[in-house]
Every structure is written in C-alpha cells, then in structure tokens.
Amino acid sequence: MTDTPKPFAPGAFLHLRANQLAKGAPIAPPITTASMFHLPGQPDGSDFYGRATNPTWNDVEKQLTVLEQAPTRLFPSGMAAISAALFATCRSKTRLLLPSDGYYTTRLLADRFLAQLGVTVVERPTAAFEDGGFDGFDVVFLESPSNPGLDMMDIAATAQAVRAAGGITIADNTTLTPLGQRPLDLGVDIVVSSDTKAMGGHSDLLLGHVSSRNDDVMEAITDWRLYSGAIPGPHAAWLLHRGLETLEVRFDRMCHNAEALAARLAEHPSVQTLRFPGLPQDPAHNLARAQCSRFGFLISFTLADEATAEAFINDCPLIRPATSFGGVHSSAERRARWGDAVDPGFVRLSVGIEPAEELWAAIEAAL
Template identity: 75%
Template sequence: MEHGDHGTPRMGAFLHLRGNGIDKGDPVALPLVQSSMYHLPGAPDGSNSYGRADNPTWVALEHALEHLEGAPCRVFPSGMGAISAALFATLKAGQRLLIPADGYYVTRLLADRYLRPLGVIVEERPTTGFAEGGFSGIDVVFLETPSNPGLDLIDLAAVAGAVRAAGGITICDNTTMTPLGQRPLDLGIDIVVASDTKAMGGHSDLLLGHVASRDAGLVQAVEDWRRISGAIPGPHEAWLLHRGLETLEVRFDRMCRNAEALAPRLAEHRAVSALRYPGLQGDPAHNLARAQMQRFGFLLSLDLGSEEKAERFINDCPLLRPATSFGGVHSSAERRARWGDAVAPGFVRLSVGCEPVEELWQALRDALDTL
C-alpha cells in the first residue's frame, strides 16, 4: 500500500489502482460479474468455484478497500452484516462482550437478542468514561467513536492498548469517519467495521459494509463466517461501491469543510439550544479529536428544544432530506428520539452534504429563523 502521513492512503495511486494492473484492450472501468456458476473442470485448484464463495467484482472492491484501510478487507451486504461477522467470528459462549450504551442502537439489539441467548455475557458502558472500570476479563470490546448520534469520543489508542494488555480483542465501528477521517487500525485497534452504505458509497443507492484487520487469523475467521453463513454482498452493489469510492476523497473533503463552516454559525443561532461538533474548540471532545482524527467529520448534533420545532426544521428546509441514514451527497437530518435513542425530543442529527456551503447555510438559517 502507498500511504502518506499518518498512514493516510495516497488517493492518486488509489484512482489508478485498477488501471495500472490491466492489459491492453481491458476495460478501464471495473466489469460487473453477475454469475453464480463458474467453468470448473477437474479439481478447483483455487479457481472461482461458486457464487457464495467467489466473485471477481468483490475481489476488486476488497482490493480497493484494502488500499484505503491499509489492511485486508472483506465485504458484507450491510454495515450490520459486517458487525455481525466481526462479533460472531470472535465470540463464543461464556465470553464477555463490552459495547457502548449510547452507540448505534442496532448493535445493542444484536447483542441483546442474539448473542446474550447464546451465552455471551453482554455489558454496556457510556462512551464518556468508557475506560472506567478497566478491561480485565473482557474478551471483546466493541467501540464506536464518535458515538452515533451523540458525537462523544473514545481514546482509541488508550483503550486498544489496555484491552490488548488484558488479553482482549477490540472492534471499532468507523462508519461516521471513514478511513480518510480516522484510522483505528493505526491506533492499535484489532478490527474495523463500517457501513459503506453511508459516506463510502455516498449516493444513497446501496447497502454494503466491510471488515478490516491486520490479523490474518481474524480475517480468515470473518471470511469463513461469510462463506458459511451466506452473508455475501451482491455483485451489483459491490460494483456501485467501487465506483463511489473513486469520488470519496472529493466528497468527504467537501462534506467536512461544509460542516466545519456551518458548526459555529449554527451554534450561535437563537433557535439552537445545544450543538455538538468535535471541530469546535469548545466541544468537550475537541482535544481528543485533534489527537486521533484526520478530519472532524460531517455530522453535527443539535437540540432545537422540542419535537415540534425539530420536525418543522427538518421538513421545511428545502436543502435537507428527512432520512434515517447519513453520509450522502445531499444534506439530511432526522430527529433521533423517534427511534428510541436516549436523546432530547428536539435532538437532531444533521449530516452535512456537498451543497455549496453558503447556499446551504442560507437554507438552514431561513428554516431556523421561523422556529
């Protein structure tokens, strides 16, 4: 892999990753291989054998993701598919799992409804103070930083070192930051999981996820889980993500710059009673964000005081899509309390997109001015 400072991938080399390995007459764009069967006379001998185990479009996508992560990757049909693979590949009955109490709620549902009945001991801690109590006797520690939706941070290097010293494995959900904004593996984390449905794909037209690790044994365990469970990605979705990744740096840079410009303006608006963004100097997580993140991200959280005001802001702003995902080229927002998150009724998660920043600010300000 070719990487610059702090392990950040060289995106010029990334854009030519496929082109520098093709022959005369080959297509520059990645072909889509939509096949469940392969011509397989005689012994398999490592050839493509069956659609549940092999697909050239996946392989090309995983090669691209490997360049971004600086580690081997395996692709799954969704972010939760990736999280499930990482957890089922590392846990067994009687072991202890620690997860954030205020992270993505579906991870907690998976742990409570499926891992706990199989004999896994599940414990939860809030993101702030996550390291309090230590990690002795905990087999797998699942982290999410910044937390979704509260945007609190965990010191990845400190936790990774403490968990390793205690004999455990760390898994970090890096969905909100992408490998261009935060590099957990470089900070000592054992496994990274991510929903590529969000900023990695960026166009709100696919569901995919990936697992990355520099531990060959963990990668093999995750790959075995995928092949045996059948939790495989569709080749068309893999092709779409490969195409989306080619604009990731441009999109992510624009989104982060927009968020950095909007955060102080939103914080000063009379209708906003509270705002969280790690890029603000006054944010409780700012110093840690500066230490462990390459960018401050594109997500903001704000409290508009009531459910009615939050819904009106989201629905009346013409440059906001009311949607439950994030990371698209279009800005989107949602009131997270509607899903049962432990947040105020007027809490809004705002995903900043690629719109021209002054046009976006005018639309946001006009919507806020009516509250």
C-alpha cells in the same frame, strides 16, 4: 500479520484498477452476476462458486484493502459486517463490552441474539468507556465518535488497555471513514464500517466491510461469510467501486461544509446544545485533534422540542428528512423517533456537498 501500512495516496488509489489492466480491458470493472464458474480439474484458488468469490467483489476488496491498509472482506450491509465481527470473536461465556450510546442496532443484536447464546453483554457510555477498566472482557466493541451523540473516547489508550487485559477490540468507524480516522493504526484489532453511508456516498446501495491485520481474525471472518451466506450483491459492489473513487473529494467537501455550518449553528439562538468535535469548545475537541485527521460531516444539536425539530427538518429545502447519513445530499432526522436516549428535539444533521453558503442560507431560514 501485514507489513507496516503505507500512507494513503488518493492519486494512486484512483488508478488502482487501471494500472493493472490489459490492453482493451474496460476501465470500469464489469458486473459479474455468475453463480457458477468454469472449473475443470481440481480447485486451485480460481473463482468457483458465487457464494465464495466474485470478480466484482474482488475489485472492491482491493480498493478497501488499500484504504484500510489491511485485508478486507465485503458484506451486504454494515450490520452484516458487524455481525461477522461479533460472531467470529464471541462464543459462549464471552464477556462483551458495548457503548451504551452507540448505534442502537448493535446493542439489539447483542441483546437479542448473542446474549441468548451465553454471551454476557455489558454497556458503558462512550465518554466514560475506560472507567472500570477492561479486565475480564474478551471482546470490546467501540464507536468513536458515537452515533448519534458524537461523544469520543481515546481509541489508542482503550486498545492498549484491552490488549493488556487479554481482550480483542472492534471499532465501528462508519462516521469518519478511513480518511478521517484510522482505528487500526491506533491499535484496534478489527474495524467495521457501513459502506452504505459515506463510502458509497450516493444513498443507492447497502454494503459494509470488515478489515483486520490479524490473519486468524480474517480467516474467521472469511469463513463466517462463506458459511453464513452473508454475501454482497455484485451490482451493489459495482456501485461501491464507483463511489469509492470519489470518496476523497466528497469527504473533503462534506467536512469543510460541516466545519463552516457548526460554527454558525453554535451561535444561533434557536440551537440549545450542539456537538461537533471540530469546534474548540466541544468536549471532545482535543481528543479529536489528537486521533483524527478530519472532524467529519455529522453535527448533532437540540432544538426547543419535537415539533420545532420536525418543522426544521421537513421545511428546509436543502435537507432531506431521512434516516442513515453520509450521502451527497444533506439529510437530518430526529433520532428520538428510533428510541435513542436523546432529547425529543435532538437533530442529527449529515452535511452533504451542496455549496456551503447556499446550504447555510436554507438552514438559517428554516430555523
């Protein structure tokens, strides 16, 4: 197990690599594309083969380890990270609990593959996740806020109850990042994230990571990556290293913008329902205040119907109609098109770093 985590310090994080450099070394990490490494004699922990280690990954994993305050492994996508966490903890006759309103691909993975291997998959809605208790569940996967509905659960209480029942918890923290919420500090055993989104921030890479303070878990995660071959590319890793150095600044701007926009959207006559944990009237507000340091950059709301939602998304010049979220550009999509159990006019808005007043003017005009 790791020592007690230290508070995240953005300044020290920015100089994490630079403070360890020899004279004449590049400030930015090199992109190492080698599949083979010079290895005379016996293996001694040095880089030896591109499926096992890579110097560019190592630099990014050092960054992520500081962010999460826990050992971390990098994966080629968020779903690769989720797959590693689930396949490292589930086996035949495992009982797995998932949020019924979380990211839908996690449920598809469980239903189409884990269930075929003898895993019993059970689903519950995020807002009622604790109902029924956790006795008999070996692995409990949670996502708070849920994607796309932004419901929340008490992470600390859930983690404590699952541990008391003999289970292990996995939390998908993609929507808030370690700067908005720290599931490991709240007692969760494993955290996963899609770094494709806010962590990278520029909509130009696919990566994910798994972090845990449990040494046995991290050994299993590392073995899964080595033996499955689910390895990240060095160029994507390099892009993530660059993106992480501006995460604190980007995330702060995105959260500020979202708070300003959510309050105005909630009062707009075209908006029928709206969810944003930062609003005092949101059902999850008190819980968000207790367990989150920021309220995030995602807003969900419902417009009159599918046509109205599509017109809003497609006509606003400062919103990109795109799936995924967390980039510097504001983006939105109508999540019903992917089969999420939401209203046809439901919109998930990912707020970017544009000037808030300019962004609001464009949104108001489109509405």
